[in-house]
Amino acid sequence: MRYAIYYTPPFDDPLTRLGSQWLGRDAFSGKEINQPALEEISRERLSALTPFPRRYGFHGTMKAPFALAEGRSEDELRDAFAEFCERMPAFDLPGLAVTRLGSFLALTPSAPIEALDVFAATCVETFDAFRAPLSDADRERRLSSGLSDRQAGYLLRWGYPYVFDEFRFHMTLSSRLEDEREAECLKRDAMRYFAAVTERPRPFATLALFVERERGGPFTILDLRPLKAGASRVEAQQETVNV
Template sequence: MRYAICFTPPMSDPLSAVAASWLGRSVYSGEAVEFPSVGALSVSEIAFHTAVPRRFGFHAMIMAPFRLAPETDEGQLLKALMHFTTAETPLTVERMELARISQCWGLVPHVPFHAMHLLAARVIEAFDRFRAPLSEEEIERTDPDRLTAPQFSNLHRWGDPFVMDEYRFHLKLTGLLSAAAERRLETPLRELFEPRLAEPLVVDSLALFVEQDARAPMRVHSQHPLGKISARPRGDRARRPTERRPKVDPLPRTVAPLPTPR
């Protein structure tokens, strides 16, 4: 089993519901969700272009999937995550936008989100002790020859090339696309997501994701609100989500390329 620490909006968030529909899978239950009707795109086109992000679900990666170090266990990881999140405070991204991320489409902050960058670095430092060292096979899967010197250093120090100064907060919506596919998907994606981006995005929890078996879909194991328990609304505690089928009402700027996504 592997674990990952990510951000994903709660099930009640309209952005979470529409993303689950677009990707065809709930990140909370792992169950399939009916694809939306968007512009001239067929269901098969959406399924094809979302195949890669569908396995991970709608999320912003903070600490990439890792196996537990031999001297640790899931209970210790959960306890550490609960203690960590109570010492943090919620963050707000004033504006998210649809943008190209290398050869993919995804959602990114309109301006650099430095507070999230710092939070991500604190997560990596705090939970590195739970991460088992990468195997030679895992290192090879990252294609180290294509990495920059800082990314290569991150890979060997932290188990992930895209952390610390290389980290970029983003929520991926497609796999790698050809130039023609990028153009074809842009308008439908804007129609579907931009109405949900009018409000700021609140990062008020971290989610522990689990991958039961190699290459299995990842899902939310538990969600951990940021901030002291005494300051939260009643009942707002670290929790395992209970699934409700989201109701989706289908509707419907480009940034500099980020490092190749994981």
């Protein structure tokens, strides 16, 4: 059994609905859902290009998957997660954009944001006490994937290579894309599909605790909580409009 701390909006947020349908699975219920009909990529091909992110659910990584350290319990983790959300303030993202991130497609912030980097680093440090050491197999698998010296050092210390100055927030939309032409077609489809929720400020106001009950199985949401209120101007404006 493993846990992860991910950003995802509430289940009824338009971004969540679009992201879950794009991947073909709802991480709240764990149910598979029909993927959208796109202009350039067939529904069958979209399914073949998204098995990796579909398993993890629509999310942005804050604390990468980890097994519980010896002597720690799920109840303790859930209590610590609730306390973390109560004290960490919400903030605004400048907007999300569909991006080619190496060989993957992802939603990434349209501009750098220090509050997001600080939040992610704090999350990594806070929950590391709950993380069991990596298994030899996981450590060797990661080390053999071409990490830099800095990334390898982070892996050995924090269990994940892409933390602190190596962190880049992203919400993964594809598995590895091998065909350049197909990757560009998928990107154009994604830009059209997510147009209603991209390139505009949005609140970063919730955090989720995910669980993988069996190794290699799907991740589902165990708990989703709001962050400390009062720091997100976008959320406040949305609430004002809805009054």
